[in-house]
Structure formats: structure tokens, C-alpha cells
Amino acid sequence: MTTEMSQKPHDRLAAALSDEMAAVSALIRERMSSEHAPRIPEVTAHLVEAGGKRLRPMLTLAAAALCGYDGPYHIHLATTVEFIHTATLLHDDVVDESNQRRGRPTANLLWDNQSSVLVGDYLFARSFQLMTEPGSMRVMQILSNAAATIAEGEVLQLTAAQNLATDESVYLQVVRGKTAALFSAATEVGGVIADAPQEIVTALFDYGDALGISFQIVDDLLDYQGQEDATGKNIGDDFRERKLTLPVIKAVALADDEERAFWTRTIERGKQEDGDLEHAIALLNKHGTLTATQADALAWAQKAKSALAPLPAHDIKDMLIDLADYVVSRIS
Amino acid sequence: MTTEMSQKPHDRLAAALSDEMAAVSALIRERMSSEHAPRIPEVTAHLVEAGGKRLRPMLTLAAAALCGYDGPYHIHLATTVEFIHTATLLHDDVVDESNQRRGRPTANLLWDNQSSVLVGDYLFARSFQLMTEPGSMRVMQILSNAAATIAEGEVLQLTAAQNLATDESVYLQVVRGKTAALFSAATEVGGVIADAPQEIVTALFDYGDALGISFQIVDDLLDYQGQEDATGKNIGDDFRERKLTLPVIKAVALADDEERAFWTRTIERGKQEDGDLEHAIALLNKHGTLTATQADALAWAQKAKSALAPLPAHDIKDMLIDLADYVVSRIS
Numbered sequence: 063m064t065t066e067m068s069q070k071p072h073d074r075l076a077a078a079l080s081d082e083m084a085a086v087s088a089l090i091r092e093r094m095s096s097e098h099a100p101r102i103p104e105v106t107a108h109l110v111e112a113g114g115k116r117l118r119p120m121l122t123l124a125a126a127a128l129c130g131y132d133g134p135y136h137i138h139l140a141t142t143v144e145f146i147h148t149a150t151l152l153h154d155d156v157v158d159e160s161n162q163r164r165g166r167p168t169a170n171l172l173w174d175n176q177s178s179v180l181v182g183d184y185l186f187a188r189s190f191q192l193m194t195e196p197g198s199m200r201v202m203q204i205l206s207n208a209a210a211t212i213a214e215g216e217v218l219q220l221t222a223a224q225n226l227a228t229d230e231s232v233y234l235q236v237v238r239g240k241t242a243a244l245f246s247a248a249t250e251v252g253g254v255i256a257d258a259p260q261e262i263v264t265a266l267f268d269y270g271d272a273l274g275i276s277f278q279i280v281d282d283l284l285d286y287q288g289q290e291d292a293t294g295k296n297i298g299d300d301f302r303e304r305k306l307t308l309p310v311i312k313a314v315a316l317a318d319d320e321e322r323a324f325w326t327r328t329i330e331r332g333k334q335e336d337g338d339l340e341h342a343i344a345l346l347n348k349h350g351t352l353t354a355t356q357a358d359a360l361a362w363a364q365k366a367k368s369a370l371a372p373l374p375a376h377d378i379k380d381m382l383i384d385l386a387d388y389v390v391s392r393i394s
Numbered sequence: 395m396t397t398e399m400s401q402k403p404h405d406r407l408a409a410a411l412s413d414e415m416a417a418v419s420a421l422i423r424e425r426m427s428s429e430h431a432p433r434i435p436e437v438t439a440h441l442v443e444a445g446g447k448r449l450r451p452m453l454t455l456a457a458a459a460l461c462g463y464d465g466p467y468h469i470h471l472a473t474t475v476e477f478i479h480t481a482t483l484l485h486d487d488v489v490d491e492s493n494q495r496r497g498r499p500t501a502n503l504l505w506d507n508q509s510s511v512l513v514g515d516y517l518f519a520r521s522f523q524l525m526t527e528p529g530s531m532r533v534m535q536i537l538s539n540a541a542a543t544i545a546e547g548e549v550l551q552l553t554a555a556q557n558l559a560t561d562e563s564v565y566l567q568v569v570r571g572k573t574a575a576l577f578s579a580a581t582e583v584g585g586v587i588a589d590a591p592q593e594i595v596t597a598l599f600d601y602g603d604a605l606g607i608s609f610q611i612v613d614d615l616l617d618y619q620g621q622e623d624a625t626g627k628n629i630g631d632d633f634r635e636r637k638l639t640l641p642v643i644k645a646v647a648l649a650d651d652e653e654r655a656f657w658t659r660t661i662e663r664g665k666q667e668d669g670d671l672e673h674a675i676a677l678l679n680k681h682g683t684l685t686a687t688q689a690d691a692l693a694w695a696q697k698a699k700s701a702l703a704p705l706p707a708h709d710i711k712d713m714l715i716d717l718a719d720y721v722v723s724r725i726s
């Protein structure tokens with residue numbers, strides 16, 4: 063295995079697209095500023111410098127490169143995607159009353175909820191300004207539809223998360239909203255801006271959709287069986303926050319009366335005691351739902367890879383395939 | 395004076411544009427719904443049924459009618475404008491921790507802050523979907539710029555409101571952001587969608603801008619000299635919330651050392667005691683700043699009326715002129 067192959071696939075993508083990623087960084091800095099309100103660049107700089115992987119804009123650049131795009135607008139679209147993502151992070155931290163993100167204090171803690179809500183609104187508005195610049199109606203429709211789907215998924219999660227009637231199809235809707243909608247829009251607009259044939263655009267959409275779903279299922283699984291790490295996320299956060307995720311949904315479907323009463327008390331009514339998390343994990347193991355959830359994540363990653371079949375051979379295609387494997391490598 | 399003339403100008407506009415307003419209502423209902431998240435129409439219905447005057451969408455319809463537009467898209471644009479307005483109301487109530495709006499409990503009180511933030515995001519996204527439908531790049535740029543200016547103005551207000559260094563030019567920037575930007579975008583896109591000549595579009599923009607500024611100055615003035623009414627707003631709310639508005643900014647500029655110390659204590663440091671509001675009002679009267687603020691509001695209303703000069707004679711033009719007079723009639 064060469065040194066290059068041993069690198070993580072998103073690092074290889076970042077290296078292959080380094081000029082474009084630098085242009086995206088420059089455009090982010092330019093457009094996140096505000097002539098009139100100095101609080102805005104303070105808050106956005108805090109987030110931007112927190113050093114996320116910029117996976118979503120990279121997907122747009124990768125899709126555009128795969129389709130041979132040679133214009134300037136993939137940079138605008140990648141920046142749009144990152145602004146939508148950053149705006150939703152700001153609002154999510156208010157909604158979840160979070161104190162930490164990527165191992166650093168959140169903006170709502172460092173400033174206040176007001177700043178997080180309003181600076182998030184500013185970034186949404188900036189993203190809409192940016193998405194108009196390529197002058198493509200189809201691109202604008204894809205990205206504004208994604209923004210609506212994201213908000214809809216988040217609202218659905220508010221009401222579905224603590225409701226034991228939530229089944230796998232509702233879970234999938236929430237996951238498509240909160241995660242996959244932006245992944246699939248990111249890859250789709252990369253193809254659309256390059257004027258790729260519909261078959262290719264559909265393949266890129268399907269890849270982003272399946273990758274995003276797999277990504278979120280892995281996240282939900284790690285919440286029950288991961289290692290505590292630098293991300294500041296602790297085992298059992300979702301259980302303590304009474305979020306009904308796939309391992310629990312599968313366990314509720316297989317629960318006997320006593321188990322159902324346990325889930326009703328801990329998730330629906332939120333009355334949790336010492337030892338409940340351990341008992342919950344024991345129930346997930348008893349019904350094999352952690353293994354079943356892992357199988358689902360792997361199946362979605364496989365779907366992502368298969369979706370790329372219509373695309374021509376290309377270094378970046380190989381990296382996207384490896385990326386799908388990498389996403390699930392944390393759980394397999 | 396005929397019965398028709400004695401009606402309020404926005405009621406006459408609503409009557410003259412009743413078919414279009416009905417179409418806007420229908421489109422609002424259609425687009426505020428959500429197939430997947432029932433919480434969304436619950437929250438939006440609460441706001442929509444609260445019976446706002448729908449002044450902003452009416453301005454778009456009036457501008458389009460004045461310019462002889464005969465296509466279908468003024469309805470989409472008016473709905474876009476109302477969705478942006480409603481989204482900002484939802485977020486403002488979270489930011490201000492308000493309990494009442496239009497004499498009814500706010501959404502953040504009836505549901506929670508989470509729902510207000512996320513349903514606001516949903517309406518923003520819906521407004522961007524709507525604004526793409528006419529397929530006009532210029533319209534999209536005007537409306538997405540307005541959304542950015544609104545958010546920027548709100549963030550600026552967060553930091554400027556309690557800072558005695560805030561002068562009239564910063565106040566004007568805040569007011570343009572929080573109020574006038576949507577008024578001027580509303581009138582401007584009505585002209586643009588009708589393909590009106592640039593001189594007419596500029597006139598419509600200037601009317602909306604000046605009307606919005608006048609509207610906000612009146613609001614800020616009434617906070618110190620209004621009557622408590624059905625809107626649920628009380629005399630002195632801005633003072634208690636330490637919001638530096640025009641009457642106080644003018645008084646700070648004329649303050650002696652003792653008065654400055656009073657404003658520093660009550661507004662900057664927020665240490666207020668019984669009798670402070672009365673003392674504040676006495677200072678505003680001593681320096682004549684309520685009268686000076688009134689004069690500013692009247693001057694902006696006059697500017698709004700003068701802006702309409704390039705427009706041809708039309709019933710609706712007369713109503714817009716009367717509307718500018720009506721806005722300031724509450725304080726003159």
C-alpha cells in the first residue's frame with residue numbers, strides 16, 4: 063500500500079481538489095463578513111476556524127470535477143452548501159441547547175442564543191445570494207428544495223424523537239432531512255452546473271443520498287457503541303436526550319410488554335434513573351439491533367458505491383468509492 | 395367625504411386588490427403546509443390566523459398593478475415577502491423572549507423556542523423556493539439581498555441597542571435592516587416583475603424605503619408617547635429592554651454629564667429603578683427629542699410621497715400616498 067493509499071479518502075480528495083478548496087475558503091471568508099455588523103464575522107470565524115472537514119463542499123467540487131466542469135461556479139455552489147450547513151449548525155446548537163461542537167464551546171455559549179439565531183439567518187440569506195450567481199434555475203431549485211427539506215426534517219425530529227410510534231420510515235425521513243438532503247444536493251448541483259446528462263446527475267444524487275444516510279446511521283450507532291473521543295460526544299447522549307434513533311426503534315419493534323414499559327418511561331416520559339443506559343444497551347444487544355443497524359449502514363454505503371457505476375473511470379470516482387467505505391469503517 | 399374616502403388607506407388597498415389578496419392567501423396556505431411535519435402548519439396557522447394586515451405583500455401587489463403587470467407571478471412574490479416577514483417574526487420572538495404578538499401568545503410560548511427557530515427556517519426556505527418560480531434573476535437578487543440586509547440589521551441591533559455610542563446613522567442602518575429593507579424589496583419587485591422602466595423601479599424602491607423608515611420611527615416614538623392598546627405593547631417597553639431608539643439617541647447627543655450618567659446607568663448598564671422611565675421621558679421632553687423624532691417621521695413620509703412622482707396617475711397611487719400620510723397620522 064502506497065503512502066497515498068493509506069491516507070484517509072477525504073484527505074486524498076482535499077489534496078486532489080486543493081486549488082478549488084482554497085478558492086472555496088477564500089469565498090467563505092469574503093462572503094461571511096459584514097460591513098455593518100462586526101458580531102457576524104466574529105461568530106462565523108469561530109465556526110469556520112473550528113476546522114470542520116468541509117466534506118459537503120468537497121462533494122460538490124468532486125462531482126463537478128468528475129463531470130469535467132471548467133467554469134468558475136462550482137466554487138460558489140460549494141460555498142453555498144457550506145453556508146447552509148453552518149447556518150443549520152448554529153440553529154441546531156440553539157435547538158439542542160448544546161455547549162460543545164467539534165470539541166470547542168458553541169457560539170450560543172460564547173455569545174448568546176440571539177447571535178446564533180440571527181447569524182444563522184444571515185448565513186442562510188448569504189447562501190441564497192450565492193446560489194443565484196451562476197444564473198441556473200435548476201441549481202436554485204435543488205438548493206432551495208434542500209433547505210426546505212432540512213428544516214422539515216428537523217421539525218419532524220422535534221415531534222418524532224420522543225414518540226415510540228416512530229418507525230423506520232419516519233426515521234429515514236428525519237435522516238434524509240437532517241443529513242442526506244444536503245449531501246445529495248451537494249453532489250447533484252456539481253453535476254448540474256457541469257451540464258452532465260440526466261443519468262449522471264441522478265447517479266450523483268443517489269450517491270450523496272445514500273452516503274448521507276449511511277453517515278447518519280453510523281453516527282447514531284456510535285452513540286451506543288463508540289469510544290469517547292475528541293468530538294466531545296459521550297456514549298448515550300442520544301438516550302439521555304431521549305432521541306429515538308435506529309437501534310432503539312428496532313428494539314421497540316421487538317419489545318415485550320416489560321421492555322416497552324421501560325422505553326415508554328425512559329424515552330417518552332423521560333424519567334431516567336442510574337443504570338437505565340446500561341439496561342438500554344443490554345436490550346439492544348438482546349435483540350441484536352446494534353448488529354442490524356450496522357448492517358443497514360453497510361447496505362447504504364454499498365448503495366452509494368453502486369450508484370457511481372454510470373460515471374466514467376476517474377481518480378476522484380475511486381476516492382468517492384473509498385469515502386463510502388471509510389464512513390462505515392468506524393463501525394465495521 | 396365619501397364612505398370610501400373615510401376608510402383607512404390599507405383597507406382601501408385591500409379592497410382594490412381583493413382578488414390578488416385572496417390568491418396570496420390561498421398560496422400562503424398551500425405553501426406553509428408540510429406533508430411530513432404536522433408541527434409546521436400548526437405553528438404557521440397560529441401566525442397566519444393572527445390577522446396581520448399583510449401590508450408588505452399588499453405593497454408588492456400595488457406596485458405590480460401600478461405598472462400594469464398582467465402575469466401570474468406577483469402572487470408568488472407577494473407570498474415570498476410575507477413568508478420572509480413571518481419567518482423574521484418567529485425568530486424575533488425567540489431573540490426578544492417575547493410572550494405576546496398582536497395581542498396573542500407567541501409561538502415560542504405556545505410551543506417552544508425550538509419550533510419557532512426551525513419553523514422560521516422552513517418559511518425562509520419556502521420563500522426561496524417561491525422566489526425562484528418567476529425565473530427572474532433580478533427578482534431573486536433583490537429578495538435574497540433583502541433577506542441578508544434584514545439579518546444584518548438585526549445582528550447590528552443586538553450590539554448597537556445598548557451602546558450609547560450608537561448615533562443616528564447607525565440607527566438608520568438598523569431601521570433599514572429590520573423594517574425598510576423588506577418594504578423597499580416588496581415595492582421594487584412589483585415593478586421589476588412588470589418590466590417597468592428603471593426610473594419607475596427606483597421610484598418604487600424609494601417609496602418602500604422611506605415608508606418603512608417612517609413606519610419604524612413612528613413605532614419607536616409611540617413606545618414613549620403612545621396609548622396602551624390591543625397590540626399588547628406597553629409604554630416604555632423599549633426603555634425597559636434597553637433599546638436605544640431615535641428619541642433617546644437624540645437626547646444622549648444633547649445630554650450634560652449628569653444626564654449622560656443616567657443613560658449610561660439605565661441603558662448601557664441596565665440598572666433601572668422606579669421612576670426612571672418618568673425621568674427618561676422628562677429628559678426627552680426637556681431636549682425636545684420627541685418633537686424632533688416626530689418631525690423626522692413626517693419628513694420620511696413626505697419623502698415617500700414625493701418618490702411616487704414619476705408614476706402615472708392611478709387610484710392605487712393615490713392610496714399609496716394616503717398610506718404614507720396614514721402611517722404618521724398616529725403621531726401627528
